[in-house]
Amino acid sequence: MSHRFPLWMVASANAVVAGMTYALRGWSREGAHAATRNTARFAALCFMVAFAGPALVRFAKRLPSEAALVLAFVAAQGVHFAAVIVLLSVFEREHVAQNRLQTALVITIGFGLVLTAALTSQPRTVRWYSALRTFALYSIFLIFTLGFALNQVKPLRIFAVLLLAALIARLTSPSHRRSPGPASSTAVVP
Numbered sequence: 001m002s003h004r005f006p007l008w009m010v011a012s013a014n015a016v017v018a019g020m021t022y023a024l025r026g027w028s029r030e031g032a033h034a035a036t037r038n039t040a041r042f043a044a045l046c047f048m049v050a051f052a053g054p055a056l057v058r059f060a061k062r063l064p065s066e067a068a069l070v071l072a073f074v075a076a077q078g079v080h081f082a083a084v085i086v087l088l089s090v091f092e093r094e095h096v097a098q099n100r101l102q103t104a105l106v107i108t109i110g111f112g113l114v115l116t117a118a119l120t121s122q123p124r125t126v127r128w129y130s131a132l133r134t135f136a137l138y139s140i141f142l143i144f145t146l147g148f149a150l151n152q153v154k155p156l157r158i159f160a161v162l163l164l165a166a167l168i169a170r171l172t173s174p175s176h177r178r179s180p181g182p183a184s185s186t187a188v189v190p
Helices: 005-025 029-051 066-091 093-098 100-119 127-149 154-172
Strands: none
Touching (some): 029 154, 066 093
16 A cells, blocks of 8 residues: 555545535535535544554554654645635635734644644654654644634534543653654654
C-alpha cells in the first residue's frame, strides 16, 4: 500500500462529507456553513487518531506511522480549508469585507499551524524542529478542544472528551516518554 493512500482516502472522504452536506442542505449560505462545520468535525476525528497515534500502535500494529497520520489529518484539514474558502468567497463576502483583519488572522494562523504540522510531520532529533512540531500539534489540539468544549450543541462536547483521551494516550505512550538522543534518529518526538 502506498504511503499516500491514507492521505487520498481521508481527503476523498472529507470531500464526500462536504458534497453530501451541500446535497442535503443546498448550495446556500446555510449549506456552506454546515459543510464547513462538518468538514472541520471530520478533520478533528482525523486529528484525534494522529494525536493518539503513538499510543494506538500498541493496539493496531498495522496502523500507519504517526507522520502518515498527521499528514492524513492535514489532507482532511485541506478539504476543510477549501470549504472555508467557498464559504467566505461565495456566501460571506460582506463579512470578509467588514472584518478583513480578523479574517486574515484566523486564516493565516490556522493555515500556518496546519502547514507547520505537515512540514514537521517526520520526527527529527533537532531541538528547534521538535519544539516547532510540538507547538503545532498541541496548538491544534487546544483549538479543537476549546472549540468542542464550548460548542453550543452539547452532544458535540463529547469530542472534547475524546480529544482529552487522545492527549492522555499520547502522554502515556512509551514512545512519548523516550527521550531522543543524537544517535537515535528513529525515536518519536511528540
